[in-house]
Amino acid sequence: MSAPIVRVAGLHKSFGSLEVLKGVDMQINAGEVIVVFGRSGSGKSTFLRCINFLEEPTQGTIEVAGRSIAAGIPTRFRRKQVQHLRRTCGMVFQQFNLFPHMSVLDNVMEAPRRISTQSAKQVRDHAMSLLADVGLADKAAEYPIRLSGGQQQRVAIARALAMRPQVMLFDEPTSALDPELIHEVLAVMRNLAQDHSTTMIVVTHEMGFAREVATRMCFFHEGRIHEQCEPEQMFDGSRLPETQRFLDAVM
Amino acid sequence: MPVAPTDEAVPHQRHGLAQSLELYSLKVPFRIKVAAVWLVICGLLLAGFLKSGFDIAWMGDHAFAIAKAVWVTIAFSIIAISLAVGLALLGAQGRVSRNPIAYGISGFYTSFFRGTPLIVQLFLWYLALPQLALGLLPQQYATWFIWPAQVAGIVGIAFNYGAYMTEIFRSGIEAVPHGQAEAAAALGMSPGQQMRRIILPQATRIVIPATGNEFIAMMKDTALIGLLGTTLLWADPFRMAQLSGKADFRNLEALIAAALVYWGLTAVFSFFQRKLEERMSKGYVRQVKDAS
Incomplete structure (x- = not known):
């Protein structure tokens, strides 16, 4: 097995006097799909946002793809x-x-157009193939406001993939969606994980x-990883009391 | 005659004159009544002018020269609004910056230029700046800061309106949801790219109506430039009115002519401003409606 693609070591994050993360360590191998869950305020979103420095960690080290x-x-x-880290x-x-002032296609092309060294045609072809992957090639010319929430989130996934990232971070991607739209977003994510073996960290319930x-x-x-294991064990009913209480509450 | 049917429709009414008038009045649309009020006001004013010896013939001779000077107002306004937008863009960057130098400079800028009278600022640029420059710089550089009245005036108006528009632009930038910059940052875009590509295009849409209002106010304030003593070439309607009115003791006629020019100008631009606002809001509403 090669070296982990994501390595988080001794991660602490405080907002003023409030310590939200109290020392988190995690190593993720390429192709892994990590599901992070917990009560609101447990630090799971902050953890995700620290990985790409949308929040600046107070202490600790973040390593992605060797940097x-x-x-x-x-x-x-x-x-x-x-x-550079954010682009990975x-x-x-x-x-x-x-971005509401851009068409769906422009949303997907914006970052590679500004940042990557690919030609305009390469960027466009890649963006169109990503839109096809999420099932929205026919909406390329539309503006986001004319799409449903589920469609918008699928475009957002395509946009995030456009920079050819090594890791995908999902921050409660279905929490703002109407129930009937959740499955289409999950289907896209499942496809990413299973068919493309994308490394993913997903905060979700x-x-x-x-x-x-x-x-x-x-x-x-x-603010800590209380317990982690494979899904089969997670649902076998013999977890730590805190974990079990939460699982019983959400299932 | 028109009163009769209403009388029949409402029986058991006492027929006083006041009542008849009231009933008749109900049939006249509101805007016709308002137009009548305007006509009466204008008529009274005109009657007053004529009674006071208003010289229509003089006005006929000079009105064209005064009206023609409107191009100076338009030129002043367009140059000044361009400069002001540039200053406001810079100023707004400073207002939303966490860099103490940028924030401090922009704060000083808006505080001073919004906190002192425009007319004082105009004279500062025209008379005080040259003195400062002469006191600080060698002669050959100091002369760069001795400006003709119209230049000092345009710069003065631009800095003043730039300060007000800084706050408009700042609020426009802050009105763009935080998630927009965050999404761009997460894609690896630089702060400059986030601002230029994501924030400003969305903020522009928000600030256009308020900027249009500033432009209309600015067109009127360019009349102050004349007080610096512009030459005939750069004389705007107000300056022309002063020059010709004082010479012939026809101040009333000259100033009314100038006032009408500004009034007409702002009326035209207010019309376009309203159309622009309607169009922008309609575009948004239509998109929302189609989405459903």
């Missing part, structure tokens, strides 16, 4: 390093955050998805 950044220096003093991570947000797709599940509690 590591240690906490302690504000992002604006090492912009290039952080930008694609992120999908709860609220989609599509979709336990069906976790059981089916995850290679490992991490229960966050009070």
